[in-house]
Amino acid sequence: MPIDLYFATLSPPSRAVLMTLKQLKLDVNVIDVNLQKGEHLTEEYLKRNPQHTVPTLVDDGFSLSESRAIMQYLVSKYAPNSALYPTHDLKKRAHVDRLLYYDMSIGYAIRDAVMIKVMRGVEPHENSVKNFKNNFKVLDTFIGDNKYVAGNELTIADISYLSTLTALALNDYKELDDFPNVKNWFFRIQKELPYFDEVNGKIPELIKQFAASKK
Ligand SMILES: N[C@@H](CCC(=O)N[C@@H](CS)C(=O)NCC(=O)O)C(=O)O
Incomplete structure (x- = not known):
C-alpha cells in the first residue's frame, strides 16, 4: 500500500x-x-x-x-538506526531531536521577522528582528565547522532546516549574510541532495508571486 x-x-x-x-x-x-x-x-x-x-x-x-x-x-x-535518525543511539538521537525542536524556533523567527510583511502587511516588531538574529546566531554556533547540522552525517535535521530556510528566498537569502556557517551549510548541502531542486526549485519564484499577490 x-x-x-x-x-x-x-x-x-x-x-x-x-x-x-x-x-x-x-x-x-x-x-x-x-x-x-x-x-x-x-x-x-x-x-x-x-x-x-x-x-x-x-x-x-x-x-x-x-x-x-x-x-x-x-x-x-x-530505515531504523540509520544515520539519518539514529534510533538506537540515545545521545545521537537526542541531539537530532534537539535540533528538530530548535528548527521550530527558527521557523517562528522567520515567520515573525520576515514573512509577517507578506502575511499581515506589517513591518516586523523590533523584538522579532532581535529574536531572529539571536536564533540564527545560535544556529550558526550549532553548525560551526560541522559538515551537517548535527555533525558529520546527514540527518533529518538537515532536511528540516533546509526546508524551513527556503522561506528566506523571499529576499534572496540576504538575511543569511550575517551567519556564514548557516549560509555555507545551506547552499552546500542542498547540492548534495539529488531531489532538492525537484522539490524546492520553484520556491523562490512561487514565494515572490505569493508575496506580490498579497500586495
Ligand atoms: N508544526 C507543523 C506546522 C504545519 C503548518 O502549520 N502547516 C501550514 C502550512 S505551512 C498549514 O497547514 N496551515 C493551515 C492551517 O493551519 O490551517 C508541522 O511541522 O507540520
Whole structure:
C-alpha cells in the first residue's frame, strides 16, 4: 500500500517530509491540498488531522501530522538506526531531536521577522528582528565547522532546516549574510541532495508571486 502525503508546495514542513520520503526512496502518493480553497478544513480532512495542517501522512491507515514527528516515524519504520535518525543511539538521537525542536524556533523567527510583511502587511516588531538574529546566531554556533547540522552525517535535521530556510528566498537569502556557517551549510548541502531542486526549485519564484499577490 503506497504512503499518502497530503501536501502543499509552498509549505516548508510539507517539503521536508517529501524530501525525507525521497531520501528513503519510498513510494509516495502526493495529494495536493489547496489551502486557499480551504481543502484542509473539510470534515474528511479534519478526521485525518484535527490540526488541519499540511503535511499529513497516511501510512497503512495510520494518520500522522507534524512534519518532524512524521520524519522521525518514517526513518524509525523504514530505515531504523540509520544515520539519518539514529534510533538506537540515545545521545545521537537526542541531539537530532534537539535540533528538530530548535528548527521550530527558527521557523517562528522567520515567520515573525520576515514573512509577517507578506502575511499581515506589517513591518516586523523590533523584538522579532532581535529574536531572529539571536536564533540564527545560535544556529550558526550549532553548525560551526560541522559538515551537517548535527555533525558529520546527514540527518533529518538537515532536511528540516533546509526546508524551513527556503522561506528566506523571499529576499534572496540576504538575511543569511550575517551567519556564514548557516549560509555555507545551506547552499552546500542542498547540492548534495539529488531531489532538492525537484522539490524546492520553484520556491523562490512561487514565494515572490505569493508575496506580490498579497500586495
Ligand atoms: N508544526 C507543523 C506546522 C504545519 C503548518 O502549520 N502547516 C501550514 C502550512 S505551512 C498549514 O497547514 N496551515 C493551515 C492551517 O493551519 O490551517 C508541522 O511541522 O507540520
